[in-house]
Amino acid sequence: MEPIYKSTRSKNIQASPKQAVLKGIAQDGGLFVFDDLDQIQIDLNKICSQSYLENAQYILSGLLPDYTQEELKECVENAYGNSFASDAVTPLVKVGDQYVLELFHGPTSAFKDVALTLLPQLMSQALKDTDEKALILTATSGDTGKAALSGFQDVKNTGICVFYPNGKVSNIQYRQMACQQGSNVHVYAVEGNFDDAQSMVKKLFLDKELNEFAAKNKVRLSSANSINIGRLVPQIVYYFEAYKQLVKDGVIQIGDEVSFSVPTGNFGDVLAGYYASLMGLPVKKFYVASNSNSVLSDFFETGTYDRNRPFVQTISPSMDILISSNLERLLYYMSGKDADQVAAWMKDLAQKGVYSVGDEMKKKLQETFGWGYFDDAATKEIIAEVYDKTGYVLDPHSAIGYGLGKEADGVVVTLATASPYKFSRDVLSALKEEEKDEWKALHRIEELSKTRAPKALADLETAEILHTDILQPEEMKEAVMTVTGEMK
Ligand SMILES: *Cc1c(COP(=O)(O)O)cnc(C)c1O
Secondary structure (H helix, E strand, C coil), X not given: CXXXXXXXXXXXXXXXXXXXXXXXXXXXXXXXXXXXXXXCCCCHHHHHHCCHHHHHHHHHHHHCCCCCHHHXXXXXXXXXXXXXXXXXXXXXXXXXXXXXXXXXXXXXXXXXXXXXXXXXXXXXXXXXXXXXXXXXEEECCCHHHHHHHHHHCCCCCEEEEEEEECCCCCHHXXXXXXXCCCCCEEEEXXXXXHHHHHHHHHHHHHCHHHHHHHHHCCEEEECCCCCCHHHXXXXXXXXXXXXXXXXXXXXXXXXXXXXXXXXXXXXXXXXXXXXXXXXXXXXXXXXXXXXXXXXXXXXXXXXXXXXCCCCXXXXXXXXXXXXXXXXXXXXXXXXXXXXXXXXXXXXXXXXXXXXXXXXXXXXXXXXXXXXXECCHHXXXXXXXXHHHHHCCCCCXXXXXXXXXXXXXXXXXXXXXXXXXXXXXXXXXXXXXXXXXXXXXXXXXXHXXXXXXXXXXXXXXXXXXXXXXXXXXXXXXXXXXXXXXXXXX
């Protein structure tokens, strides 16, 4: 198999799709990109006549050609066959003037499940060609850790260690992780805040003794973060699925353009949509919706990316991000695949926290993307307004997408990235009710929305706690060494 992925920062660094999935990031710090995306043209007629699983296999086979059809079929079935609460996997519902694509019917009730159920399968298949196993190390502020645990649970040739800040995650998030089942999962509370755990994980990836010990045991230390191509690719599928649903419902005909509004943090989700458009999906515009950490929305407005600003904690915490890593891939394509230019911008970002792309590029970006941001008060207003008008309850992240979606004309699909039940106290407060207890808030939302809370969330209230280890940051290495030693 010819290597077809290249680094965004250097044409000379290449990898096969399987290698790219196992490596995650290129050795020069760049992200793996597929140059000839526009040569994979997806047949919309075919999309409209196939199931989600068939479409996933079809789209993946274009982007990951060194996986056999049988391998991809197995990956897709393991990922989506019975872990999503909706047969459609990502159902589309009409809410007011917009269509809402519900991406939250997976095991942890948030959109990261769509990718984090498939990535472990892709890794496990790629590992079959090697004599290695993979150990995933993840620090989490709450949500990603659980989605990763659930995705890697009992996946062959893999193990996972998740570290969260002790006492600094919500009660639901704590129980989601502490009650996680699986023979290959390890969960630790770490004293300190998220950054302490995060910087220790980064140190561990570079730790000489640990890496030598892992190599001796044929264990590859790996991260499952959102720059891995194996997380991006699964997200392309649901853009085509939304389109299929609109055609089926008679809202559009094949060939018509639609717009997508996407609540954004690391720019992975909206980038997947951009990939879909390069692969033939008729898109009018993408709307990049931010919270008060408006670094992206300011970028599209001014052409300058400037992370030198205060970090704001919001009620949409999964979008509280100042460095949107996946934007680098967009810059690569938009600059005409100019790796040297991308490398220069990323160097500026690392050294000065700021870079500017110039007027010509800014103009190009503004033709394809709309932008905007909403602070917490505005977000709550959107939740209240949509509920009053339609009876539908949005979570704070999805509400931000919905708010910006109002600016689009024509058919617009807003990506709903989390279930309102995951953020029930803030959602209730937006609906002018205060409730401190998360479980009571969850049950109250059931009454207000006339829907049922996802079973996995509701069951947590009484689930058995399986993980109780509390570590100091400096004890994390020993914990990982122990797990590595047991993976042989
Ligand atoms: C991660 C996340 C986002 C942001 O997605 P990106 O791909 O990082 O832009 C939005 N909403 C929720 C609920 C998330 O978990």
